[in-house]
Amino acid sequence: QDLAAALAELERMVGLEPVKQQIRALSAQMRMSRLREARGLPAAAPKRHFVFSGPSGTGKTTVARLLGRLFHALGLLESDRLVEAQRPDLVGEYLGQTAVKTGELIDSALGGVLFVDEAYALAGSGYTKGDAYGDEALQVLLKRAEDDRDRLVIVLAGYPEGMDRLLVANPGLTSRFTTRVEFPSYDAGDLARIADHLAAACGDVWDEDSGAELRSITAHVCEEGWIDELGNARFMRTLYEKACAYRDLRLIGLPGEPDREELTTLRLPDLLQAYGETAGGRF
Structure with a gap:
């Protein structure tokens, strides 16, 4: 019932047909995977970490919230809670503090969805060799994405060019965040x-x-x-x-x-x- 309600809310959203198609496919994969497990068949682990790429105001946060409801309805998350964050929520005032701050934020999202908006801001250019603070936050995110993969969904979101820059600058992200959902502008x-x-x-x-x-x-x-x-x-x-x-x-x-x-x-x-x-x- 919760699953049907979440999918119905997705369908009521105006436009975004490519996004809806991806979320429908993801939901179907997760449901069939659970059915395979129940029948004693091998089942692939569901994809849990996502890149949402699109202009401002195209429904990325709303769809992330619905994603949490889908995972929760299928028993893959303890709750449907969404924790929203941006760079200041992850980065500390000095090196070393960032790892602690990012870790505490992730702890607060365990059992639900961590939605990092404007995630490309973590790939700034504050240092000659890049952004040491943003890089520290990303390394913690990458480690916890793997260590807590059964208890957490992470969504990195932002406008397309910024997300491209982030992924190019941090190749480790592409191996953890394997699903990219493109949000088109509204017509x-x-x-x-x-x-x-x-x-x-x-x-x-x-x-x-x-x-x-x-x-x-x-x-x-x-x-x-x-x-x-x-x-x-x-x-x-x-x-x-x-x-x-x-x-x-x-x-x-x-x-x-x-x-x-x-x-x-x-x-x-x-x-x-x-x-x-x-x-x-x-x-």
């Missing part, structure tokens, strides 16, 4: 559907004019190549939330009390003001 249609879903989840609707303008905006930011910089789904959430704020500001200035329709309808002026504030001067 204009997906972005509009995300905005529709965000509104519907809160009982709101875009009226005809704002709905048409919304689709014009999503097409424009994609055509101009701005969407990754703006943050994909994160941009749509910010746009929706600001449109709601401008709607409320508009309604408070009207005489009398707004009715239910007015309280839940987002109109063209609300969206245009929100876009003007959110787009950072891009028109």
